[in-house]
Amino acid sequence: MRISLSLRKLLIMLILSSLSMTVMNCSKAGDDTPTAQIVGTWKITNLFVKEGTKAEQDFFSQIILVLPCFKDIAFTFKNSGELSGSVPTACKSDVKDYLGTSGTAKYEVSGGKLTITDTDGSKTVTDVSFNGNQMSWTSSAVDANVTTTTRIVLTKQ
Numbered sequence: 001m002r003i004s005l006s007l008r009k010l011l012i013m014l015i016l017s018s019l020s021m022t023v024m025n026c027s028k029a030g031d032d033t034p035t036a037q038i039v040g041t042w043k044i045t046n047l048f049v050k051e052g053t054k055a056e057q058d059f060f061s062q063i064i065l066v067l068p069c070f071k072d073i074a075f076t077f078k079n080s081g082e083l084s085g086s087v088p089t090a091c092k093s094d095v096k097d098y099l100g101t102s103g104t105a106k107y108e109v110s111g112g113k114l115t116i117t118d119t120d121g122s123k124t125v126t127d128v129s130f131n132g133n134q135m136s137w138t139s140s141a142v143d144a145n146v147t148t149t150t151r152i153v154l155t156k157q
Helices: 005-019 059-067 068-072 089-098
Strands: 038-053 072-078 081-084 104-111 111-115 123-132 136-142 146-156
Touching: 038 059, 059 068, 059 072, 068 089
Parallel strands: none
Antiparallel strands: 038 072, 038 146, 072 081, 104 111, 111 123, 123 136, 136 146
């Protein structure tokens, strides 16, 4: 199975951004604000893509066929305001071209948006929502007048 070029580019951008984030806000225990909800360890469990008027499809299983270790990548958001990405040793050589080197970035959760500021100052903004032990990142891009919406679902471990 092949992954479309636009999906591959979006996936690479999201992985790069996600692995290099740092939490900007600290939270109190028992706090149910989005910043408090994000604290913990998360793994991607679904990657939905909707191109134009086509039905939304979950490409997670197809990505796992190409990069089996993708399911083991974890993101840990700490109370201290830091985020670390964990890539299994057996997987590092497979994803090196996609992940590059990880650095430190900052993020902020406000008004239903997750803003990631990378070390070079570039910003990525995505919609973020929480439902129980799941967090969704949703973003859209337009290419050749076709809107592609990607929704990444992460599950708290």
